[in-house]
Amino acid sequence: MLAHLNGQKWNAQHFAKGLDVSPTTINRYIDYLEGAYMIRKLPPYFGNVKKDAG
Secondary structure: OOHHHOOOOOOHHHHHHHHOOOHHHHHHHHHHHHHOOOOOOOOOOOOOHHHHHO
């Protein structure tokens, strides 16, 4: 499922619904995979100008 959404916006709820678990569990799995150097989360390249200006 992660490979299918490569490069798209992350939505834990989408994965949670598909796997029938809570979004918290999905985020823990993602943190584990990142800690094991199996995946890497990249921050967005551009910030939200309207959000940052406030």
